Amino acid sequence: MKTIRVAAAIIVRNNRIFATQRGYGEFRDFWEFPGGKIEAGEDPRDTIKREIREELAADVTPLKHFTTVEYDYPEFHLSMECYLTRLNSGTVTLLEHEAAKWLAREELMSVNWLPADLSIIADLEKASFTLPEA
Template structure:
C-alpha cells in the first residue's frame, strides 16, 4: 500500500481559522487545511512553510506543533503532521484551491471535508493551544 506523508497548517488570525477548498483531482470541492507532501531532506516545518507559499503565496510563521494524524484511504495510507501557524506577510492568492474562508471553530463542522481532515476538526475543538490563546487575549478598547 502506498504511503503519503504531508504537513498541514492550521493558520490562525484572531479567533478564525483558514480553510481551503480543493480543486481538481480526488476530493474536488471538499474543504481541507492547506499543506502538502514532505520532500526528501525536508523537516515537517519546512514542508508546511514551502507548501503554504506555493499554494497561497503567503509567508507563514510556525508557532507550534499541533498533532499527527493517520488515515487509511482506499488507495493509500496518509500521515499528516499539523502545525499552528500565522501569516507573517503577503496577500492570500488561491494558486491551488477554488475558495478559502476564515471561520470560527464552531463553524468548521458545517463543511464538506476531505475525509482525513474531519479528525482535525474534532481535535481543534479540544485544543489546549486554542483555549489558552483565547484566554490570554487582551482586549483593547
C-alpha cells in the first residue's frame, strides 16, 4: 500500500483550535487540521510553514510535536506529523478551503472530522497541557 507523508498544524489562539473544511475531492466537506504533503528531503516543520502560506496566506511557527498519526485509508496509508503551532499573523485567508472555525476543546466534536484526524481530537481533549498562545 502506498504511504503518503503529511504534516499538520494544530494552530492555537486564545485557547481555541483552528479547523478547516475541505472544499474538494472525495472528502469534501470533512474537517481537518491544515497542512499538506511533505516534499522529499523536507522537514515537517518546514512543510507546515509552506503549506499554511499556500493555503491560508498566513505565517506560523510550529512549536512542539504533538503526535504522529498512522491511518489506513482504503487507497493509501497516511503518516501524519502533527505540531502545536502558533499563528504569527493576525488573520487567515481561505485560499483552498471551503470554511474554517476556531473551536474550543469542548467544541471539537461539533464538526465532521476526517477519519485520520479523529485520534488527534481524542488526544487534544484529554491532553493536560496549556495550549500555546500567539
